[in-house]
Amino acid sequence: MLGRTYEGQNCSAARTLELVGERWTLLILRDVLLRDIKTFSEFLAGLGIARNVLSARLDHLVREDVLRRRPYGGHADHYEYLPTDKAADLLPVILALTAWGDRWAAPQGPPALFRHSSCGGAVEQKLECAECGELADPREVVAVPGPGRQGTM
Amino acid sequence: MLGRTYEGQNCSAARTLELVGERWTLLILRDVLLRDIKTFSEFLAGLGIARNVLSARLDHLVREDVLRRRPYGGHADHYEYLPTDKAADLLPVILALTAWGDRWAAPQGPPALFRHSSCGGAVEQKLECAECGELADPREVVAVPGPGRQGTM
Numbered sequence: 001m002l003g004r005t006y007e008g009q010n011c012s013a014a015r016t017l018e019l020v021g022e023r024w025t026l027l028i029l030r031d032v033l034l035r036d037i038k039t040f041s042e043f044l045a046g047l048g049i050a051r052n053v054l055s056a057r058l059d060h061l062v063r064e065d066v067l068r069r070r071p072y073g074g075h076a077d078h079y080e081y082l083p084t085d086k087a088a089d090l091l092p093v094i095l096a097l098t099a100w101g102d103r104w105a106a107p108q109g110p111p112a113l114f115r116h117s118s119c120g121g122a123v124e125q126k127l128e129c130a131e132c133g134e135l136a137d138p139r140e141v142v143a144v145p146g147p148g149r150q151g152t153m
Numbered sequence: 154m155l156g157r158t159y160e161g162q163n164c165s166a167a168r169t170l171e172l173v174g175e176r177w178t179l180l181i182l183r184d185v186l187l188r189d190i191k192t193f194s195e196f197l198a199g200l201g202i203a204r205n206v207l208s209a210r211l212d213h214l215v216r217e218d219v220l221r222r223r224p225y226g227g228h229a230d231h232y233e234y235l236p237t238d239k240a241a242d243l244l245p246v247i248l249a250l251t252a253w254g255d256r257w258a259a260p261q262g263p264p265a266l267f268r269h270s271s272c273g274g275a276v277e278q279k280l281e282c283a284e285c286g287e288l289a290d291p292r293e294v295v296a297v298p299g300p301g302r303q304g305t306m
């Protein structure tokens with residue numbers, strides 16, 4: 001677990017990584033958001049992870065309001081886990097991590113491709129400049145202090 | 154350090170997280186890519202991190218060809234660290250992590266804003282469908298097996 005690694009760093013990227021960087025959490029979110037996986041046993045089967053670890057991760061994501069848990073199938077102790085808006089907003093993180101891995105760490109080609117559910121088209125992540133409209137090359141991006149800056153960016 | 158957590162998972166996002174999720178690596182990359190920080194002493198001052206940890210992280214990033222090291226200022230043991238293409242390609246990861254943190258974990262507002270260096274416009278990350286051209290809502294994205302799929306996506 002990455003834990004609260006970056007205390008003292010006022011950085012939104014670091015704060016997100018404190019959640020997503022926790023071991024297995026990313027793959028749980030991938031399964032929920034992209035593979036329609038919902039129940040404890042489905043996660044368990046897909047991830048090959050210890051039950052107690054999976055249980056701790058799911059509990060943490062529910063506490064953080066990233067997943068919501070609801071009873072399932074009429075059993076008192078059966079639940080399914082559904083993504084909240086906080087989870088859906090993590091999809092761009094998964095897409096960005098995937099694009100890099102596909103380019104630099106996937107010699108066999110991309111293990112998965114992303115499609116638009118309504119038309120089947122390839123989904124791409126682009127950088128856009130709100131001013132000139134052009135796609136900004138990563139090297140053309142600079143950071144400036146924002147309203148929440150205190151100390152380090 | 155997250156380490157090689159996800160062996161057995163054929164997932165590009167997990168592979169990228171093995172690099173980026175390593176403690177402090179993300180903040181080093183942020184400093185290199187967005188704050189023009191280059192030397193050991195600049196990293197040290199900005200991050201408040203132990204010298205041996207910083208040294209290990211920089212060495213690892215050089216080994217992974219994410220940073221390149223070159224002599225600096227005519228001293229035999231002074232180096233500066235410059236981003237490679239592999240590093241520049243990580244900017245979308247930083248932007249995606251930042252967008253989520255700004256929205257969900259920055260009660261004081263964004264600590265940093267991203268601008269297009271040539272015109273000063275706000276840089277935004279968008280999802281685009283190559284087929285219908287529309288911006289896909291995160292909930293409209295599905296994953297399908299790609300050419301590199303073996304076992305688990």
